[in-house]
Amino acid sequence: MDNKLKLNININGNDIAVEAHADEFLADMLRRYGFLSVKKGCDTGSCGLCTVWVDEKPVLSCSYLAARANGKRITTIEGLQEEAAEFASFLTGEGAEQCGFCSPGFIMTVLAMKRELKNPTEESIKHYLNGNLCRCTGYVGQLRALKKYMGVD
Ligand code: FES
Numbered sequence: 352m353d354n355k356l357k358l359n360i361n362i363n364g365n366d367i368a369v370e371a372h373a374d375e376f377l378a379d380m381l382r383r384y385g386f387l388s389v390k391k392g393c394d395t396g397s398c399g400l401c402t403v404w405v406d407e408k409p410v411l412s413c414s415y416l417a418a419r420a421n422g423k424r425i426t427t428i429e430g431l432q433e434e435a436a437e438f439a440s441f442l443t444g445e446g447a448e449q450c451g452f453c454s455p456g457f458i459m460t461v462l463a464m465k466r467e468l469k470n471p472t473e474e475s476i477k478h479y480l481n482g483n484l485c486r487c488t489g490y491v492g493q494l495r496a497l498k499k500y501m502g503v504d
Pocket of ligand 1: 390391392393396397398400402411412413414
C-alpha cells in the first residue's frame, strides 16, 4: 500500500501538489522535488545549513516534518535570488564567501534577520546567527560583511 501523504504547498510563490511520507522531513522532500539549494550538514538541528522559511520565518528543514508544511508558504533561496545576490556581494567584498556549502542556509537566515531586526547591533546580529555554523570558520569576515549589509558601524 502506498502510504504517502498528499500535500499542497506554496513553494517560492508557486502552488505545488507534492507527496511525502509521514516521517519525511522537509529538507529531504524539497531536495527530492529539485530544490537543491537546501543542504544538510548535521541532520540533527544543530548547524543551520538546511534553513528555509515557512510562512516567512526561518526553520531548520532537517527537523521539520514535510507534512507540517501542508497549506503553508515555503521559501528557499531559489525564490529570493535578487536579495541573495545583493548580500552575497557583501560577502565577496570582504573575502568571506569561503567554500559556499553553508551559504544558502546562512543567507536565508540573514535575509530573515534583515526583515526582523529594526535597530541591529553587532551583538544582536551575532545572537540572531548563532545557529548557523560555517565549517570554514571564517566568522570574522562574515561579521564584517554583515555589519556593512545591516548598516552597523
Ligand atoms: Fe539541519 Fe544541520 S542539517 S540544522
